[in-house]
Amino acid sequence: MALHESYEPRRVEQAVQAEWEQTQAFRVVEEAGREKFYCLSMFPYPSGRLHMGHVRNYTIGDVIARYQRMLGRNVLQPMGWDAFGLPAENAAMNNGVPPAQWTYSNIDYMRNQLKSLGFAIDWSREVATCTPEYYRWNQWLFLRLLEKGIVYQKTGTVNWDPVDQTVLANEQVIDGRGWRTGAVVEKREIPMYYMAITKYAEELLADLDQLDGWPEQVRTMQRNWIGKSFGVRVGFPHAIAGGGTLWVFTTRADTLMGATYVAVAAEHPLALHAAQNNPALAAFIEECKHGGVSEAELATQEKKGMATGLTVSHPLTGEQLPLWVANYVLMGYGEGAVMAVPAHDERDFEFAHKYKLPIKQVIENTKWIAAVRDGWNLDEYRYYEFNGDKWKEWYGEKDAGIAINSGKYDGLPFDDAVEAIAADLSAKKLGEKKVTWRLRDWGISRQRYWGTPIPMIKCPTCGDVPVPDDQLPVVLPEECVPDGSGNPLNKYEKFLQCTCPKCGGAARRETDTMDTFVDSSWYFFRYACPGATAMVDSRADYWMPADQYIGGIEHAILHLLYSRFWTKAMRDVGLTTVSEPFRNLLTQGMVVAPTFYREGKDGRKQWFNPADVAVTVDDKSRPLSAVLKTDGQPVEMGGIEKMSKSKNNGVDPQTLIEQYGADTARVFMMFAAPPEQSLEWNDSGVEGAHRFLKRLWAFAADNAAVLKTVALPADASDTALAARREIHETLQQALVDFGKYQFNTVISACMKMLNAIGKLEGKGADAVRSEGFSILLRLLSPIAPHLTHELWRGLGYGDDILHAQWPQLDAAALKRDSIELVVQVNGKLRGKVNVPAAADKAAIEQAALADENVQRFMEGQTVVKIIVVPGKLVNIVVKA
RNA sequence: GCCCGGGUGGCGAAAUUGGUAGACGCAAGGGACUUAAAAUCCCUCGGUGGCAACACCGUACCGGUUCGAUUCCGGUCCCGGGCACCA
Numbered sequence: 033m034a035l036h037e038s039y040e041p042r043r044v045e046q047a048v049q050a051e052w053e054q055t056q057a058f059r060v061v062e063e064a065g066r067e068k069f070y071c072l073s074m075f076p077y078p079s080g081r082l083h084m085g086h087v088r089n090y091t092i093g094d095v096i097a098r099y100q101r102m103l104g105r106n107v108l109q110p111m112g113w114d115a116f117g118l119p120a121e122n123a124a125m126n127n128g129v130p131p132a133q134w135t136y137s138n139i140d141y142m143r144n145q146l147k148s149l150g151f152a153i154d155w156s157r158e159v160a161t162c163t164p165e166y167y168r169w170n171q172w173l174f175l176r177l178l179e180k181g182i183v184y185q186k187t188g189t190v191n192w193d194p195v196d197q198t199v200l201a202n203e204q205v206i207d208g209r210g211w212r213t214g215a216v217v218e219k220r221e222i223p224m225y226y227m228a229i230t231k232y233a234e235e236l237l238a239d240l241d242q243l244d245g246w247p248e249q250v251r252t253m254q255r256n257w258i259g260k261s262f263g264v265r266v267g268f269p270h271a272i273a274g275g276g277t278l279w280v281f282t283t284r285a286d287t288l289m290g291a292t293y294v295a296v297a298a299e300h301p302l303a304l305h306a307a308q309n310n311p312a313l314a315a316f317i318e319e320c321k322h323g324g325v326s327e328a329e330l331a332t333q334e335k336k337g338m339a340t341g342l343t344v345s346h347p348l349t350g351e352q353l354p355l356w357v358a359n360y361v362l363m364g365y366g367e368g369a370v371m372a373v374p375a376h377d378e379r380d381f382e383f384a385h386k387y388k389l390p391i392k393q394v395i396e397n398t399k400w401i402a403a404v405r406d407g408w409n410l411d412e413y414r415y416y417e418f419n420g421d422k423w424k425e426w427y428g429e430k431d432a433g434i435a436i437n438s439g440k441y442d443g444l445p446f447d448d449a450v451e452a453i454a455a456d457l458s459a460k461k462l463g464e465k466k467v468t469w470r471l472r473d474w475g476i477s478r479q480r481y482w483g484t485p486i487p488m489i490k491c492p493t494c495g496d497v498p499v500p501d502d503q504l505p506v507v508l509p510e511e512c513v514p515d516g517s518g519n520p521l522n523k524y525e526k527f528l529q530c531t532c533p534k535c536g537g538a539a540r541r542e543t544d545t546m547d548t549f550v551d552s553s554w555y556f557f558r559y560a561c562p563g564a565t566a567m568v569d570s571r572a573d574y575w576m577p578a579d580q581y582i583g584g585i586e587h588a589i590l591h592l593l594y595s596r597f598w599t600k601a602m603r604d605v606g607l608t609t610v611s612e613p614f615r616n617l618l619t620q621g622m623v624v625a626p627t628f629y630r631e632g633k634d635g636r637k638q639w640f641n642p643a644d645v646a647v648t649v650d651d652k653s654r655p656l657s658a659v660l661k662t663d664g665q666p667v668e669m670g671g672i673e674k675m676s677k678s679k680n681n682g683v684d685p686q687t688l689i690e691q692y693g694a695d696t697a698r699v700f701m702m703f704a705a706p707p708e709q710s711l712e713w714n715d716s717g718v719e720g721a722h723r724f725l726k727r728l729w730a731f732a733a734d735n736a737a738v739l740k741t742v743a744l745p746a747d748a749s750d751t752a753l754a755a756r757r758e759i760h761e762t763l764q765q766a767l768v769d770f771g772k773y774q775f776n777t778v779i780s781a782c783m784k785m786l787n788a789i790g791k792l793e794g795k796g797a798d799a800v801r802s803e804g805f806s807i808l809l810r811l812l813s814p815i816a817p818h819l820t821h822e823l824w825r826g827l828g829y830g831d832d833i834l835h836a837q838w839p840q841l842d843a844a845a846l847k848r849d850s851i852e853l854v855v856q857v858n859g860k861l862r863g864k865v866n867v868p869a870a871a872d873k874a875a876i877e878q879a880a881l882a883d884e885n886v887q888r889f890m891e892g893q894t895v896v897k898i899i900v901v902p903g904k905l906v907n908i909v910v911k912a
Numbered sequence: 913g914c915c916c917g918g919g920u921g922g923c924g925a926a927a928u929u930g931g932u933a934g935a936c937g938c939a940a941g942g943g944a945c946u947u948a949a950a951a952u953c954c955c956u957c958g959g960u961g962g963c964a965a966c967a968c969c970g971u972a973c974c975g976g977u978u979c980g981a982u983u984c985c986g987g988u989c990c991c992g993g994g995c996a997c998c999a
Contacts, residue, residue: 077999118998190997201997249916253994256915327995331913379913471996478997547997585993588916593996622993674992703937704924710992712924720938730952768928777926780936787936854932859980861932885966899979905931909979 035736035826039729039819041693048818049150057834058152060108062574069105070575071097072556072614074583074591075112075159078138079119082145084623084675084701084713085584087685091698092620092707093582094151095775098814100579101152102838108575109152110559112159113139116167116483117548118201121514131482132510135162145686149694150817157562161551162482166558168505169567170550171487174225175498176605182228185496188475189325189364192220198518199479205324212516219321221299224477225486225544229597233258233469235611236596245616247708250588257589259470264454266371267462268294268344268353273305278344278355281366281468285457286449287373289438290394292384294344295337295358296369303357306340313338313357320359335360335383347462348453358383366468395433474594476547481512481519483545491532491539500533506541519543552591553598556581556613568607581614585708588619618773621710625681627670628658639680640667642713672712683713695816696722702775702815724783725819728812731790732805732823739805739827741798748796755797758788759804760845766811767841775815782812807839854905855880857889865906873900880906 036043052058062068073093076086090111097109113135120131127134139160146153159166177183191200193210199222204211229236237258240251264285267277278294296303298320307314316338323329337358344355360379361370374384375393384391435441435449444452450465457463477486485506487499499506509527512520521527521543532539557568560575583591592614599613628645629637640660645667647658658667675682688697700721705711732739744756766781789804806829813820813833824833848869853876855863863883867876877898880886886908893910900906 074999079999114999199997202995203998205997253916257995259915325997328913331995333913474996480997548999549996552999584999585917586999587994589994590996591999624992671991706925709918709925714924714938716938717924724937727952765928776924777936780926783936852932856931856980859931859978864932897979899931901931905980907931907979 035733035823037733039726041695041725041819044822045148045150045694045818048821049147051821052150052152058109058154059156060106060154062571063106064574066106067104068575069097069100069107069580070556070560070578071100071107071109072559072578072581073109073111074581074587075114075552075555076142077114077117077119078135078142080138080141082142082685084683084685087149087697088623088701088711089582089584089620090146090149090151091701092618092773092775093580094149094153094817095698095702095814096580096582096618096773097152098817098834099770101834102810102814102836107152108154108157108560110157110159110556111146111151111153111155112157112555112559113142113161114548114552114555115139115160115162116545116551118203118480118482120482121480124513125516128513130511130513132162135482136160145689148689149685149697152817157559159555159558159562161484161548161555162508164505164507166555167484167508167551169554169558170484170546171499171504171506172501172567173554173602173605174546174550175487175501175504177227177601178498180604182231182601183225184228185223185225187221188224188226188477189219190222190479191324192218194218196517198516200324202324202326205326205329208323208329216322217324219323219325222479224475225488227474227476227597227601229474229594230469230471232597232600233260233471235600236471236593239596239612243612243614243617246614247617247619250585250592250617250619253588254593257471257593261468261470263466263468264450264457264463265367265466266457267347268371269347269462270302270342270344270355272302272342272344272355277462278302278369279367280369280371281466282371284373284376285453285463286435286441286444286446287376287394288346288348288371288453289435289441290373290375290392291346291353291371292374292390292392293354293356293372294369295356295361295372295383297361297363298357298359299363300357300361300368302342302355302369303340306342306355306357310341313340317357320357330360330362333359335379335386337383337387339387347457347460354389356387364472392437394435394438396436397433474547474549474597476550477544478547479519479543480545481508481514481521483548484508484550485521486542486544486546488542489530489532489539490542491535491537493537494532494534494539496542497532497534497539503533508545519545549591549594550598553595554602556595557599557602557608566607568602572608576608576610577613577615580616580618582618582620582707585619585621592617618707620707621705622674623711623713624672625675625683625713627673627679627681628660628667629670630667637670639670639678641680641682643683675713688718692718692722693818695819696725699725699779699816703779704776706774706776724779724786725816728786728808729819729823731786732827735801735805736827738798739802739829741802744799744803745796748799749794751794752792752796752800755788755792756800756803756845757848759785759800759807760842762788763807763811763839764841764846767839770811778811779815782808785811809833810836810839851903853880853903855883855886856905856907857886858909859907860889862886862889876900876906880908 071093073090097107101107115135120135123134124131161167174183191205193200193213193215195213195215196210200210200217205217208217209215210217237255237260240254243251261283263281263283265279265281267279269277298317303317307317337356340355340357342355343352346353372380374380374391376395435444441449441452454463454465485508487504487506489497489499491497509524512524514520528540530539530541556578557572557576560572561569595613600611602608603611626642628640631637644661645658646661658669659665660667673679673681700718703721704717762781762784766778769777785804785808789801792801809820809824821833824830830836850866851869853865853867854861855865863885865879865883867879890910893912896909896911898906898908
């Protein structure tokens with residue numbers, strides 16, 4: 033086959049993709065006994081067009097899939113669509129198109145984009161979560177988990193927009209106000225369905241230890257999120273509303289003797305009771321309802337509180353402690369009440385300081401005790417700390433001190449103090465040791481249209497009744513158009529009307545839909561058994577767990593934790609034997625680009641795309657200023673940020689592919705940064721990647737006649753042998769890097785190889801050139817599959833490069849007669865020496881000491897010792 | 913606020929995990945080819961000093977361990993991700 037003179041990416045890529053399509057090159061079936069590799073990328077939300085983050089994610093996945101395939105494994109790489117969600121409803125509000133229609137047309141467009149990138153995907157397994165064939169199994173498992181008591185109902189807090197009369201997502205609350213109405217958002221309690229993920233907390237925590245293919249940082253984040261903590265449940269008896277006990281949970285029972293007040297959430301029954309005859313308190317409780325429910329917002333808001341005028345009894349001393357209502361205590365967490373120890377908790381300290389509540393120190397830092405022994409005047413210093421608005425971090429460290437001012441507990445360290453206090457509380461029936469979790473049950477109800485209908489029926493006589501299995505799926509009507517005033521299903525009689533499965537009477541359907549995290553918690557099971565007549569079938573046993581999962585670090589907690597939970601729940605229903613869905617995890621970094629803006633008079637920023645901005649630089653090419661190309665007027669530089677619509681700093685992958693081709697796009701993305709780091713967009717970097725591929729093609733075209741030479745002549749020149757050694761040394765590194773999925777240095781190795789064989793001369797040069805180029809093509813083929821496919825066949829190396837053998841290292845090529853060693857004096861580089869590869873320690877030392885520059889730095893000093901690192905360096909330690 | 917990361921030339925990065933800091937590429941400067949431009953090719957390229965050999969400084973900042981630290985330890989500053997209804 034004749035090779036075209038110049039590199040024409042469009043022609044090559046279309047031809048190669050057509051061949052893959054025709055031969056169904058990436059279709060896979062289960063083959064018992066053959067080693068499988070399930071390469072899974074997080075599926076995209078069909079937002080309209082691919083963004084660079086998608087291109088990066090799926091290129092990484094594709095390179096891994098093709099690499100594993102060349103190593104001989106049976107590789108599954110599927111793709112699908114996370115198709116339910118909020119953006120489709122927002123689009124509907126803007127353009128009046130039903131979410132279903134918008135979503136399906138986005139999917140069609142994005143599927144074509146993915147195909148143009150040449151990914152080795154088995155499209156016969158495609159899944160879209162908004163199809164009844166998929167979401168019916170969300171409903172089916174929901175019902176199984178309801179039977180098992182894993183799904184249950186309770187109230188939860190949501191953001192309520194009082195103007196639009198609708199529930200808002202956290203994203204839709206900006207500075208405590210609704211994003212469309214600007215109205216101050218209120219917290220509202222509504223009934224919701226929950227999944228009891230906390231029943232799996234212990235297992236979710238323990239199994240993290242086995243996930244050694246996951247990044248340590250992700251495991252740490254999940255551990256902290258689950259947050260197992262050991263503490264004490266403490267009761268404070270009181271005479272309010274006929275008397276009772278107010279319960280709190282604390283991990284610092286050792287500080288109980290320092291509790292100076294007790295605080296409850298605004299919604300707590302005692303708070304509501306106290307407010308009955310206290311209009312000021314009632315107003316404060318009302319005020320606490322303002323603002324969003326997100327933890328970030330709650331944790332950063334100003335700490336406010338109000339005394340109820342009531343008291344509770346300290347469980348050990350009987351002392352009356354004031355009862356406060358505080359906005360930082362949350363009804364949904366723990367008991368909705370906390371004991372406050374201002375001396376040893378920073379937040380309590382701040383609060384006590386603000387409201388002039390007593391502060392009583394009951395822990396002394398042992399370091400300070402040593403200071404006292406050494407004659408420091410501690411009282412003076414402590415006085416200063418407490419009265420100077422300051423709080424020292426160590427006050428909160430449980431291992432730092434011993435109890436003081438605590439009566440019989442004085443002198444006890446943390447563990448002993450907790451034991452003793454817990455025992456005394458227990459004897460009084462006012463407390464016991466308890467394990468608690470930070471992890472909360474998963475609320476899955478959404479008051480939204482575009483999601484999986486929750487399969488429940490509300491019957492006026494029977495209450496909430498599950499939909500029987502034979503009536504599944506509960507199909508979501510696809511013609512509704514949300515208008516921002518709540519869930520359109522609430523007004524859609526065709527959907528609402530039904531009969532009660534229990535009594536046969538007229539009833540209404542539940543209109544809440546499921547959190548979209550449900551959809552994404554098990555799609556990888558469905559890929560493994562497309563068209564299964566049950567939720568999953570035995571084919572999934574072959575493929576699961578996924579050998580490699582690739583996706584953004586932003587999913588490190590929620591999606592990955594829910595998927596792990598859902599997999600365990602499926603296992604306990606008997607659907608799988610797998611306990612963990614993802615064996616190895618690669619968290620890819622973001623794609624970032626510079627931002628530019630102008631600030632309007634109203635403080636609103638208008639963002640300009642980097643393509644429309646010209647940046648001037650100084651003589652070191654550091655950016656100085658920027659102007660808009662269309663009007664020549666300056667714009668502000670807003671720093672480097674994640675590519676996004678809101679900052680208008682995205683680069684459209686489509687333009688890139690059309691201009692340079694998929695191979696260039698893939699090479700640039702893999703070369704610019706290692707997968708886990710963030711990748712900064714750079715147009716001239718794309719040019720560089722394209723230049724490399726053009727050079728590669730030109731080399732092939734120029735040398736087509738000699739690139740079939742195979743045998744290395746026995747009398748090959750030294751330069752040819754040196755080049756061959758360089759190629760194999762580079763290959764050695766590249767093979768290691770491929771195994772580590774560090775593709776940027778693999779590409780760098782390919783560039784080095786091309787450099788090495790490009791300027792090769794002398795006897796045997798053609799043979800080395802031919803061997804080197806065949807290695808290079810195969811190494812690069814997972815990254816730039818189209819061009820390497822065309823060249824491999826065009827040069828006659830073989831038929832389909834997909835079936836070529838992965839390059840092997842030739843140890844003989846690496847042999848060296850002499851090696852260069854670095855010589856240091858006191859750790860500083862002073863010279864280099866060449867020694868025979870077989871030289872012993874004495875010979876190396878001798879050679880090193882003989883170096884002229886080394887001797888200069890040893891003059892007048894005596895040698896203390898000589899450190900020889902074989903093959904690396906010699907360090908001579910001298911002293912005056 | 914809480915949890916988890918990151919910080920190396922003008923820029924993206926590399927460094928076999930404690931052993932030559934800056935591979936590979938981009939940008940920039942100089943040169944060749946060309947009537948010219950584009951494309952391509954060659955050379956220089958961390959800072960300071962020096963004709964040079966070379967020396968000193970340099971991996972955010974301060975300190976420590978070590979013969980030797982970008983790498984390990986302690987602290988500080990800055991940037992990013994997540995915080996349960998964005999996905």
